[in-house]
Amino acid sequence: MTRRAAAFAAAGVALALLAGLLDIAQGQGDVPLGDVWGALFNRGDSLHDALVWDIRLPRAAAGIVAGFALAGAAVVLQALTRNPLAEPATLGLTAGGALAVTLVAAFASLAPGAPTIAVAFVGVLGGTLLIGTMAAAGGGGVRLILAGMAVGLALAAGTAAVRLARETETSGLFLWGAGSLLQNGWGPLQAGVLIGTPALLGVLALTRALDVAVLGESTARALGLRTGVTQLAAVTLAAVLTAVAVGLTGPIAFVGILAGGLARAARPRGHLGALAVALPWGAAILLAADVAGRAITGLDTETPAGVVCALIGAPVLVLVARRLRGEVGSALETRASAARWRPKAALVALAVLPLAIVGSLCLGEIRIGPGEVLSSLFGTGSPLGEIALESRAPRLAVALLGGACLAASGTVLQAAVRNPFAGPELAGVVGGASVGAFLVLLVFPDAPTLVLPFAAFAGALLAMALVLALAGGSSPTRLALVGLAITAACSAVTMLMLLHAQPAAATAITWLTGSTYAASWSDFRLLAVPALVLLPLVILAIRRLDVLMLDDDLSRALGLQTSRTRAALLAAGAALGAASVAVCGAIAFVGLLAPHAARLLAGGNHRRALPMAMTLGALLLGLADTVGRTVFAPTEIPSGLIVSLIGAPYLAILLWRSRTA
Template sequence: MVTLTEPPVAAVRRPGRLALLGTGLAALLLLGSAVHLTQGTANLDALDVLRLVFGGGTGDTTAIVVESRLPRLLAALVVGAALGVAGAVLQSVSRNILASPDTLAVNAGAHLAVVAVAAFGVSLPLLGATGVAFAGGLAAAVFVLALAGTGGTGIVRLVLAGTAIALALVSVTQVLLLLYAQETRGLFAWGEGSLEQNGLGGVRTLGPLVGLALAALLGMARRLDLIHVGEDHARTLGVHVGRVRFAAIALAVLLAAAAVTLAGPIGFVGLAAPALARLLAAVVPGLHRHTALIPFSAALGAALLLGADVLLRTIISPQRALEVPTGVVTTILGALFLVVLARTARITSATAEPPAAGARSGVSALRYRVVLGVLALAVVAVAVGAVLLGDAKLLLGDVVNWVTGQAGPIVTGVLDTRVPRVVAALLAGAALALGGALTQAVARNPLAEPGMIGVVGGAGLGAVTVITLVSGVGFWTLTGSAGLGAALAMALVFTVAARGGFTSERLVLIGFGVHAAAQALVTLLITLSDPWNETKALTWLGGSTYGRTFTHLVPMALALLLVVPVLVRMRRELDLLALDDETPRVLGVPVARSRLLLLSCAVLLTGAAVAGIGVLTFVGLVAPHAARAIVGSRHARLLPAAALLGAILVGAADTAGRTLIAPAQLPAGLMTAVIGAPYFVWLLYRHRATGRGR
């Protein structure tokens, strides 16, 4: 269990420190605002802005500052303050230092709501859009908190639940962006958080709303103090915990919704700002009280977002800075902060159950053969159905004629393009399922998978880097870059986790940070490259089999051919590594070497699958879990069943994506996320119920 507790207040009070911190933050905000106003495409320096302040500026200077730079500056201050306070309140009511609009999927829910309104052509005023974003964000937050709990002990569960729900919501959002490209044009970059404003109208409308929410939360400060200390203590003093908690969550979500409406979902400000404030409470007495924590979190949030925007426009040209979402910078910086926080957190030895825990211990040999036979037949059925279904429906006779070379040109053309896609989906599903099973065994975390610990994100970043920076890139170069990205991400996650004391919880938290940073860098690359890359990258990042040929199958086939013999030989070591470190050492298993080899196999499988058909999520989680429930936890039986289930899942998802809205298509990865998220939610619910039962 991760125990990230609030730092103790210093025994000796120094009341001047709080005032000193406040003065320092105010000076920092003033300095940052002054620098921010001098940055832009027009040639204005500090003296020009200073003359304007004292009424001596020209008409051009006034127009540039008031209509362009001031709205962006005020948006940064309002959005940063709103997210900082939202994160602080969510952390308090959940008693979880990793709670934020990001980890509770508030941003993802609000973003989906706004995109859905735009996709279906509904025109709303700014306050109406804020209401829609509020409804989406509140539903997501309540759902995640219901899964993770509010007792302060479900930190990793909260991150996993929020990540899973956010991935599902983001997948639905991407579906809408693809299907309604005209109606939602420009919302892709906005989806990472952009401070660009069209005048002062947005700030004038939503600024007062943010102020009212802040005032209401300050009025609840004493009750929030009591709830954060302990629910029983708060009830003893007459606090209605349920009502206060719901009101606080609603106000926090309203702040996040206002921020999303004004600037899009900006990542990690709502996590980093209040977490920094709580860390400072160790040396600044009184900061732990909400009367100080709320305004200081607001100031830190504004400073972080303003600093990120200043940094962005300092590093790249002002013209290019207009194209890059500021949320990309905050996400990268926030992900680094999360990695550091996870590395330095105190984590007890009572980690999550290993993948073998709670699973069926085994089935009879006869039943196992029957199950494996049924799964093999299901793979064949999915393959046949995938070949026959699509924008053009075929018959088995058409397939037979194609195999024998007697089909007509239309059938030949359809099957020449469709069969490689079907085989690619089956191979990718098997590869990702095996990679997930290996990751769960080595990490000893039943909720880990390559997508959630940064490996798939690293592979995607490697591939997108080549796609966007190199024109006419060849397939093998793309494959190599995806594999290199996966390997670097895996090495980074496991190296940092091991240095902090290797535990599965730490691994998941660090992996989540690396995944978020990789996604932000992907967005940065797409927005800085040819704008026509947006749809292509969205389709590829969604895990599409479109345009696959038999050449694209070679890396996945080679990866499986290389890895399967290794897994057959190491099946017993896998069983031991899934238990603990001591048992395999006693039995003579070289733990470090075996773990490195198995992780290398997982990276190879994941990188090949991402290079073959793009980014897929949840396959590496759902397939091993389902296989474990069916055939037991012994890897000699688990791995073949997981591979078959992975092939079935991706094959069925790809077929559904090609058939449901034919002739239009949905990427297979979006379908696997929509299918896999409910299963993952059920797993989290079951684990929480099991934990309460103890």
């Protein structure tokens, strides 16, 4: 090991020890410092001794185990993807684990320790498969991170929906879901150590293969590495380590990025040296976050380590993004793509829309025929039909317009940052909207619900302004990263507010899951006003979108003021997304998938692709609304959850096919 790497490693070990001792000294129960010290070296039968040994020590130990696991997984994932931003959270793996654990806990019982880790492993593997297909589909660099973020957000939306549906069963997971080191005894930890140690040893054995693997697949193979086996082993080990961390402490982001980044800064000779630096630093960061979380808000309303990590990690990510020169992973090969102008298919999609509208209005508690719907729409129907329409029509209208706005927003953002995995989330819209809405729920619990959309819209615009101010219009990569950072910070703040405002939480989570439930004509008007202002602007800019898609140099050479145009389009696109999120809630995937699917039917020209995307977005959210209110009636399924259920497999299939194409 080089002297520099050794110094980094030693500093990490020292910091981890210091943070660990602080953590034990500070923990639950009022134990004088002297008693803590005494108990550590000589365990007696007193209450203090029990507190130290059965609550405080396991907590610190959980920090070490999870820190090691997250840092180890991050080093492996960063080597495999050759991407310094890869880690269990940015690739959507922790979200997969969290969803699996929440699901099982909600519908069956789940003991902590080995069973939880096993369930988390299944979820992490699911996330790994999704992201693996994306990596194989040529989504390197920031593309991969955006894809991981999309997967993570969708899975988190699923988790929130499960929690909402099974509030009592999952109430115990609340702190865990935010990422907390809190432990009840040694049992789960022993399981974590028993499972994590072999995985970590496996990673150590794999370091030499990783040294070669980072040279790229063909080079590695030429050097005699069995790349397939190496990748499989490495991914499996990373998944096991992630599962250990998720099982013990819940989904925690940024520890891996930070530890991996420090390991690179230490300039070790290979991955063995990188691990020697990253592992102690992972533990140190996690323990320090735990100490900080309790120091800031006190022991009673402690801030979970996961929230602290996100709040530390987000600014670091912004700094990294701002220091970026050039593009990460922008030199993509021209790939075969299925995006084409297919007039027949496009016509079918357009024709389906009115049919779907009438069909949706027919269905419900009272079934009425299509003729009845049409005559009621024109005010000549029977009272029964008009009553049925009174509740169905406005929410369907909101869903259709909301879906169209989200799709337009996604189309604009994808063109502006030239990244097919971008969506309204990217501009911080969803995160900002959540913070805005929650802030109102927290500060003015009695405020009329009409205030919520305005608060959400304001929050979304503020977050977007922040993203644009920090990133500017200069570089698509920088924008993506800053958007990621702001989104992470927003969700940490949201989590923090949720923890401090349990009573308002249910309303908040309903909103967060995204629902067109009980939408009225006044909601529709709220959405129609910004849509009528912004959509014409976007349509006027269609040629600019076309040119912006080409290349920064080229679009400038064609006479476009690239930075200014990109910033303006981003603002318009994000505002469209914000309006929709403000009224319909945080609905993931529509803004990502509708533009994607539209390109398959209408090709790459925005003259055709934009209207097609809006049609598909309206169809998707309209369908989700109809299914949500009819299939399990009278129980409502949030449309956001249904969209995620449709969206995740669609994305996976799409990426899988583009891999083999």
